[in-house]
Amino acid sequence: MTPVNRWTLEDAERYLLSLELFGMRFGLDRMRRLMTTLDQPERRFGTIHVVGTNGKSSTVRMTAAILQRHGLRAGAYLSPHLVSFTERIRVDDIDLEPDAFARAVARAAHAAELVNRSASEDDHVTQFEALTAAAFVELAAREVDVAVIEAGLGGRYDATSVIPSRVQVLTNVGLEHTRWLGPTIRDIAREKLAVVRDGGILVVGADLHPDAAEEAELAAERHGARLIVAPADPGVEVAAPGTYQRRNFALARAAAEAYLGALDAEAVRTAAASVVVPGRMQVVGHEPLTVLDGAHNPAGIAALAESLPSVTAGRRLVAVVSVLDDKDAAEMLRALLPHCETVVFTRNHSPRALPPATLASLASQLDGPPSVVEADPRRALERARELAGAGGVVLATGSIYLVADLLRPAGQRSASIL
Numbered sequence: 001m002t003p004v005n006r007w008t009l010e011d012a013e014r015y016l017l018s019l020e021l022f023g024m025r026f027g028l029d030r031m032r033r034l035m036t037t038l039d040q041p042e043r044r045f046g047t048i049h050v051v052g053t054n055g056k057s058s059t060v061r062m063t064a065a066i067l068q069r070h071g072l073r074a075g076a077y078l079s080p081h082l083v084s085f086t087e088r089i090r091v092d093d094i095d096l097e098p099d100a101f102a103r104a105v106a107r108a109a110h111a112a113e114l115v116n117r118s119a120s121e122d123d124h125v126t127q128f129e130a131l132t133a134a135a136f137v138e139l140a141a142r143e144v145d146v147a148v149i150e151a152g153l154g155g156r157y158d159a160t161s162v163i164p165s166r167v168q169v170l171t172n173v174g175l176e177h178t179r180w181l182g183p184t185i186r187d188i189a190r191e192k193l194a195v196v197r198d199g200g201i202l203v204v205g206a207d208l209h210p211d212a213a214e215e216a217e218l219a220a221e222r223h224g225a226r227l228i229v230a231p232a233d234p235g236v237e238v239a240a241p242g243t244y245q246r247r248n249f250a251l252a253r254a255a256a257e258a259y260l261g262a263l264d265a266e267a268v269r270t271a272a273a274s275v276v277v278p279g280r281m282q283v284v285g286h287e288p289l290t291v292l293d294g295a296h297n298p299a300g301i302a303a304l305a306e307s308l309p310s311v312t313a314g315r316r317l318v319a320v321v322s323v324l325d326d327k328d329a330a331e332m333l334r335a336l337l338p339h340c341e342t343v344v345f346t347r348n349h350s351p352r353a354l355p356p357a358t359l360a361s362l363a364s365q366l367d368g369p370p371s372v373v374e375a376d377p378r379r380a381l382e383r384a385r386e387l388a389g390a391g392g393v394v395l396a397t398g399s400i401y402l403v404a405d406l407l408r409p410a411g412q413r414s415a416s417i418l
Contacts, residue, residue: 009098012105013085019127026157030115030125034133035162037111041133041140045075047163048255051151051192052171052205054300055248058240058277059171061090062252064148065275068092069267070260075139075147077132077160082279082404089135091142093274104138105130128152132159146259154181156194167258168196168225170204171251173212174299175328189215200225201258205251206232230254236272241281241311242293244303249275279403281307288388289315290381292407294400296324298331304397305335311393316341318388320380320396321359322348329354330362332398337368342387344372346380348401377405 035042048063050056057078068074074092081087089096089104096104111133112125125133132152139147149165151158173189181188189212196202196219204216206229220227234250249272257263279294281304291311295304308317319340323329337343343363345356356373363371372387374380377396384394396406 007102007106009084009086009102012102015105015109016085016127016130019125019130028157028159028161030119030123031129031132031159031162033115034108034111034125034129035136037114038107038133038137041136042163044140045144046146046259047165048146048148048167048169048259049151049160049163049165049195050148050169050171050255051155051158051195052169053174053176053188054297054303055171055205055244055251056150058245058248058280059169059252059255060148060150061277062240062249062271062275063169063255064090065093065271066252066256066263066268067146067148067259069271070256070264072145073143075142075144077135077139077147077149079128079131079150079152080400082400082407083409085131087278088131089138091139091144096138100138101134104134104141107137108133126159129159136163148255151192151195154188155192158195161195165195165197165200167201167203167255169251169255170202170208170212170216171248172205172207172299173209174297176297184211185209186211186215188212190219193219196220196223196225198223198225201228202226203228203230203251203255203258205247206230207247226258228254228258234272236269238272238275240275240277242304242307243310244307245277245280279400279407281311282403284406285385285394287390288385288392288394290385290394291396292403293395293397294403295397296327296399298328298335301332301335301397305339308339308395311395312339316388316392318342318344318384318392318394320344320346320377320384320394320402321398322346322356322377322402323354323359323398324350324352324401325354326352329359330366333359333363333366333368336397337363337366340369342370342372342384343368344374344380344384344387346373346377346402347375348377348399348405350399350401353399353401377402378410381406
């Protein structure tokens with residue numbers, strides 16, 4: 001293995017991508033052993049833990065921004081990324097530098113090697129565990145005061161759950177990853193709410209499903225935690241476009257207030273005016289207006305659809321759509337198609353992407369608008385821009401993988417966004 005201080009970003013990415021072969025394994029034992037090997041970096045700063053189905057990354061960025069505007073050195077750990085793994089670790093609203101990221105991953109890799117020596121081959125450290133360990137190592141090294149940590153999947157057995165968080169945040173709960181988290185909203189809520197700590201503060205979104213809201217009350221009671229329901233409106237103008245981002249900022253404001261106590265109104269306004277969220281209602285072109293949004297499940301598409309009238313303002317909308325095979329594509333299309341004059345179905349780089357022809361057939365069964373099939377995402381976007389015309393609007397959505405494909409520089413190989 002290359003010495004820790006000589007790893008490059010390419011070395012770090014190569015190592016992380018090699019771990020994809022081992023897939024995903026639930027359980028916290030490996031992560032706890034990693035933390036012990038690394039001298040418990042996750043205990044050297046305050047933490048806010050964000051779980052939920054949608055809106056986690058936006059809420060993390062917004063919460064960290066509010067905390068920073070209050071004079072704290074604020075870190076953030078996010079997933080997934082769009083173009084580079086370095087996007088996942090942020091300090092004071094800036095992505096980690098490639099060299100620093102490489103060093104952090106190298107340290108995590110060395111610790112993983114030690115942990116793996118005493119483990120069976122089917123119980124080695126996973127990619128997400130190595131990434132999370134690298135994040136905690138670097139956030140501790142940067143001496144952040146507080147870090148806002150996004151859970152990867154679920155909560156109970158997610159690698160991020162080793163943090164002793166003071167505040168826990170539940171954005172919302174939808175039917176996703178039912179194979180791992182359970183078949184109902186209540187089951188999934190329980191898995192996510194397992195991150196609530198004794199004596200903690202649990203902050204939840206205003207639009208929780210009734211079953212999830214009930215589980216939140218039970219979790220707070222069980223752990224002697226204070227339960228805060230965020231308002232639906234943040235009370236300030238929010239730069240990030242989309243109605244759903246106003247709800248996310250309201251939740252972030254409540255989370256920051258739970259951590260700090262009283263907030264400074266001007267600091268909150270400054271944060272709201274400055275936060276941008278890559279891949280969410282991101283404008284990448286004009287004439288026609290071209291927007292990318294990583295909504296990738298029914299609830300996400302529904303939230304996106306709610307914001308579309310303010311984006312299109314009566315102009316024709318052509319959508320570029322790709323969906324993974326583990327999503328409810330029919331429900332997603334049912335929410336999106338009524339807003340579209342034409343749809344271009346494509347395939348993103350994930351091996352789990354549904355064939356474009358399958359999506360086109362499904363759209364036809366739903367009495368959708370005329371559609372076109374173009375397998376290559378970039379050509380699909382260009383075709384949509386032609387169909388929309390200079391005065392129209394193009395929206396690419398349905399999968400974070402699709403957004404990543406369209407944001408990645410031409411010719412750059414795809415990297416995992418697990």
